[in-house]
Amino acid sequence: MIRIVMAGTAFSVACSLQPLVGQDPVIHVLAQFPALILAGSLLGGRFRLPQHLTGPTLVLALVSLAIWMLPRSLDAALLDPVWMVAKFVTLPLCVGLPLAAAWSHVGSVLRGFLKAQAISMLLFLGFLYTHAPMRLCNSYLVDDQQRLGLGFVYLACALILWWIIPVFFGQISSNKKDDDNDVSRHRIELR
């Protein structure tokens, strides 16, 4: 219940940011997008996903996220009402929810890979948005594009602090849940 309330709150926050997203890509991509994804992932955490659907579910989340990383999708979400609605539907239901639902089945190697990939992709986007010689979004000013690029870099740095640094100081984040998953995977392989 509390998760549903929190998801609703995150979704409402995302909706309340809508009047601001046309002016500021940082609010659009680094506040509204995460709020929508968070709303979906709060719903997906309790989802009991069959093991054989983990792969397709993860692919759905990654493909949807990849499409929303295209600069043209940002423009489309501002200029085309269909894309605007699609944003509010697909970011929670095709990115957040499937990612959270699949995550408990994902092994630690793939988890590490996905985290490293997320950081390197953010740094790549940061470089692209700060150094592109032209405007990537027709709807945003050059200065704002560069601010968004810096935002990607800051987010990447935050994730490095959160995910990577602890790895060098032993398994701080390793918890019982991960061990349970490892055990269940072994059982499946044995069957």
Add this chain to the structure above:
Amino acid sequence: MKQVTFTLSAALLGCAAIWQATDGGRAVTAEGARRVQIAENPVHVPPVSLETMDGSLQMWPAQGQPILLEFIYTTCPTICQTSGGDFAELRDHLTDKGLDVPMYSVSFDPVTDALPELQSYGEAHGASGQPWTIARPETDAVAGLLDLFRVTVIPDRWGGYQHNIAVLVINPNGEFAGAYDTRAFADIRSAVEAML
């Protein structure tokens, strides 16, 4: 095995979706999409009345020959001035090859850009009216033109604008048929030559 099949199918579908979302891997930006889509599906340009810098009114576009245009505003301190220079270079590039194609710099800010502003912009960039002239539509036609040519104009914070500038090509049938980088002189020339 079932899991592998499911995951591979999903991955294939995912690749197809990304292929679709990028116009076959050709466009990741809205401007790229405009260029790809317009080249494949030309759009009819309805007749518009333009006031050119010599004060005459022209019904536009004239049929039977290709036309080049770009959208500008004359009070622009930065990119329009660069693109004005690019348009002058394009004119020289085309006339050197014996191509006499009408060229228009069309203001999307006709309220500010009255006749004197159009003339001084033309003078500053060496537009003599033939083949290149500076023009403005009527104020209530601007929104329709920007929509048709898929130009997004957003105000900057200093009273000016930023917009997706490109050299736009209207084919002899009066259709918007191409959008090019302002310095893609050779590409624009071959597009024009293919229409003659």
